Amino acid sequence: MKQWDQFLAPYKLAVEELKVKLKGMRRQFDHEDDHSPIEFVTGRVKPIASILDKANEKGIPLDKLETEMQDIAGLRMMCPFVDDIIRVVELLRQRNDFEIVEERDYILHRKESGYRSYHVVIVYPVQTINGEKKLLVEIQIRTLAMNFWATIEHSLNYKYKGQFPEDIKMRLQGAAEGAFRLDKEMSLIRGEIQDAQAFFNRKKENDKNN
């Protein structure tokens, strides 16, 4: 157990630091009164049981986890609209506090399950008492609708251990299609939504000042 704590400590550090940094991006948009392409950010270190399951499934030896498991540290950035995703990816590409080593576009290439999301794998340096450690970290960027679908599917997956009954599988595929259509509709009325958001932000500011 102590060995796992030691192994995971730099990953915990990376997740905490990146949460502050990525949430900071959102705050900057708020200060500039610009529409934020980031709705919220979450982060987690993969639980030990999931690391072991995935290593077993993919045949990754435990002494190769550092180089072969890309999502021990994971961040998620949720965006209001599909168009915001590429904007966020571009912002990540411009940063110089980490290096992007891989991008996987499951929006253009939706997974068979119906899963959609944009994955960016980075190498992130953390400073430890034993010197610098460069870690792989996966950032998943998705819309609120994609996140809703993935969260529900993920918990069902846990329940059925990946072996969905046929009817549930069909329903999930239907729901994925629904989430896709919702994203499309929301993009179409994006202008309207943004005007309303700007109106409410101004109202909130006025109420605060009065």
Ligand code: 0O2
């Ligand atoms: P958790 O619990 O989210 O940490 P793969 O072989 O496709 O499973 P790989 O090669 O690691 O995985 O890369 P991928 O697919 O880019 O990233 C895997 C992660 O993406 C998953 O982590 C999920 O978070 C998410 N993901 C991928 N496919 C699906 C899917 O069909 N449904 C849902 N809900 N999420 C998905 P883990 O390891 O599953 O675990």
